[in-house]
Amino acid sequence: MHCQAIVFGDQPEQLMDSLIQKSGTMPADVSVPLEVEDTGGRSGWHTVNDDHRQLGEPPAFGYGSWVHCVWPTAFLRDHLGPHALLSDEALSRLEVPRNHVHKREGQWWAQVPRFFRTVGVRWSTVYASSRWQGHSSNDAGDGATVSSLDLEYNLATHDPNLIVGPTGPVFYQDPDAQGHNVAQRRFEATLPLMELPANTPVTLVNWHDKEPQLYVSHGSRWNAPSPEPCTCFDSDYDRPYRRSSGFDYWSDPGPAAWGAG
DSSP, X not given: OEEXXXXXXXXXXXXXXXXXXXXXXXXXXXXXXXXXXXXXXXXXXXXXXXXXXXXXXXXXXXXXXXXXXXXXXXXXXXXXXXXXXXXXXXXXXXXXXXXXXXXXXXXXXEEEOTTSSOOBSEEEEXXXXXXXXXXXXXXXXXXXXXXXXXXXXXXXXXXOSEEEEXXXXXXXXXXXXXXXXXXXXXXXXXXXXXXXXXXXXXXXXXXXXXXXXXXXXXXXXXXXOOSOOOGGGOTTTBOOOBOSSSSSBOOOOOTTTOOOO
């Protein structure tokens, strides 16, 4: 699915790389101990194979088995910081490739993404407004800064699922999940970022939460899909995407190869 993000800060690439599962592997930026117990509960884990994975995260390609980990959410908020993408439940779960679990000084640790989870598989900076929008420094797609950004216009026009500040995400709405008061919660989460220094860059980003389907099955036959490709593949205003496997960047293969975003 094609999604939008607005990123506040000088290093949108670094922030988005921490949120996107690129090169086919889950980011392993932060270590979390597997043995944890606090007032919110205690941790637990067990090894599973691909057939028994329980979490519907974007696909990753770990080698061999996975470790299904459960931690008290309160501990993770304290350990990972306020920008970690955690549920409101008492316990938070993640499945980590087995080669991201290591023993150090008698304690087992799991390496997890900087913000605990990733939200997509590819992303791209939009360097100019899409063809149906005018050009204005009030737009995050046209080199806006905090001082020039028209916040309400950008939220309404781009309808971002993700808002990222200089130190991490402040708002995220799962594209496949129903939300409650999404527009109001998004505005309230973003408003404090407008207090950043006036020259702070604001960037518009396209991202996908899953890979497009190359082919669709009709019985025993596989045919190329008929829908038009997602507009974010248009090189007129976008740069090549980071992709989920192989090289870091790829070129647009043309409408015949890809389905709708």
